Amino acid sequence: MSVTPSGEMESLNFLFGDVDSAAIFARLRSPSGKPPCILEVSYDDVLWYFRSGYVSSMQLKELCDQDQGPIVPTLLALSYASQIYATLPDATVTVSTLDHCLLRTSWARHASQLNDIPLGKPSMTGEPDRSFAIAVIAFFEGSHNIKSKELRNVIALSAGDSIYVAMRLICDPFENPHTYEMKRILGNIGKAGLVMLIPPRDPLVRELDPGRWRFADNPEFDGKPEDCFTQTSLHLSFTSYHIPVLSNEFRGDQDNPVSMLESVISVRDSGLWVADINILDALEKDAPVYRLDPPKRCEHAEDLAPDPPIKTIGCWDDVLDSPDGNFLIKAHSNWLARLAVTAVLPNHSRTKQRRITICPSSVCWRCVQQNFPHNAYVF
Numbered sequence: 332m333s334v335t336p337s338g339e340m341e342s343l344n345f346l347f348g349d350v351d352s353a354a355i356f357a358r359l360r361s362p363s364g365k366p367p368c369i370l371e372v373s374y375d376d377v378l379w380y381f382r383s384g385y386v387s388s389m390q391l392k393e394l395c396d397q398d399q400g401p402i403v404p405t406l407l408a409l410s411y412a413s414q415i416y417a418t419l420p421d422a423t424v425t426v427s428t429l430d431h432c433l434l435r436t437s438w439a440r441h442a443s444q445l446n447d448i449p450l451g452k453p454s455m456t457g458e459p460d461r462s463f464a465i466a467v468i469a470f471f472e473g474s475h476n477i478k479s480k481e482l483r484n485v486i487a488l489s490a491g492d493s494i495y496v497a498m499r500l501i502c503d504p505f506e507n508p509h510t511y512e513m514k515r516i517l518g519n520i521g522k523a524g525l526v527m528l529i530p531p532r533d534p535l536v537r538e539l540d541p542g543r544w545r546f547a548d549n550p551e552f553d554g555k556p557e558d559c560f561t562q563t564s565l566h567l568s569f570t571s572y573h574i575p576v577l578s579n580e581f582r583g584d585q586d587n588p589v590s591m592l593e594s595v596i597s598v599r600d601s602g603l604w605v606a607d608i609n610i611l612d613a614l615e616k617d618a619p620v621y622r623l624d625p626p627k628r629c630e631h632a633e634d635l636a637p638d639p640p641i642k643t644i645g646c647w648d649d650v651l652d653s654p655d656g657n658f659l660i661k662a663h664s665n666w667l668a669r670l671a672v673t674a675v676l677p678n679h680s681r682t683k684q685r686r687i688t689i690c691p692s693s694v695c696w697r698c699v700q701q702n703f704p705h706n707a708y709v710f
């Protein structure tokens with residue numbers, strides 16, 4: 332609250348946004364010298380009116396629909412964009428996006444096709460995918476308008492001081508986040524502009540020693556959780572395949588080009604290369620991946636061995652040369668190794684009908700039904 336030179340009382344009234352970073356305020360002045368009357372309606376107030384039934388979201392939608400104008404599609408596009416940014420709390424957006432008509436972007440038009448009833452719902456029924464999320468981020472990061480279908484293979488995006496990575500690449504495979512969920516990591520890859528990271532087509536794997544035979548010696552699982560993959564690490568490197576991409580109509584300026592960069596994620600064991608992996612293909616396309624339900628209450632004691640017994644695998648040579656039948660990979664509470672194993676198995680397993688079962692941190696092995704003939708338990 333302050334007094335202007337003409338004697339008016341003046342105040343700035345917060346409307347919306349985040350007071351600590353970016354927000355919109357309205358300047359209010361009162362010529363009478365009394366404090367200006369401030370009508371405070373918060374976002375929570377609006378929600379309360381909707382939830383209490385004082386405002387009908389359906390009638391509001393019908394009114395908007397009658398207009399046939401851009402209101403509903405714009406709200407819908409923004410709803411989807413906010414869904415994408417919900418997992419990116421520290422991300423910023425470029426102000427130049429305000430210069431462009433939202434509904435001329437490919438992703439906003441795609442949003443209108445996903446669902447047509449956005450109002451009054453906490454989330455939309457049509458679910459966006461990862462390529463949609465990357466198209467949204469490319470727009471808000473650099474005003475680029477790129478079609479989602481051109482981004483199908485993209486696993487991460489680098490822009491400025493941010494690297495946006497598919498959430499599935501950096502969490503335990505049991506968690507199974509939505510395909511559209513991305514995580515922002517502070518940093519850059521040392522290339523100018525907006526860089527889309529794509530995996531190589533044919534991941535490589537190290538040669539096995541033809542004379543080895545270890546699995547016969549592998550012990551049966553005793554039911555106790557153990558991590559035998561503590562020396563496993565994942566590494567990101569880039570190949571020379573780096574091509575420009577044209578984003579249509581209102582692409583960013585020449586200082587902010589878009590490109591695709593082939594990027595290899597490698598598994599190493601004690602620093603030695605094991606294999607290159609395509610994690611997203613493995614989780615989403617290559618093999619049937621199941622997630623074992625957490626245990627229900629039962630009469631069994633803790634950490635009992637499975638019945639019938641299951642052989643265990645505790646080294647990378649055995650993962651690369653995994654046998655038929657059931658086996659269990661011991662990587663308990665090691666999300667990175669569990670992810671690496673899950674990605675390697677489909678491409679480098681002899682049994683093509685291999686089923687991969689990701690286990691929760693606690694399992695009653697006596698209650699596990701071993702119905703499938705070729706099952707790799709990742710525990």
Ligand SMILES: [Zn+2]
Pocket residue numbers: 629630631695696697698
């Ligand atoms: Zn049990």
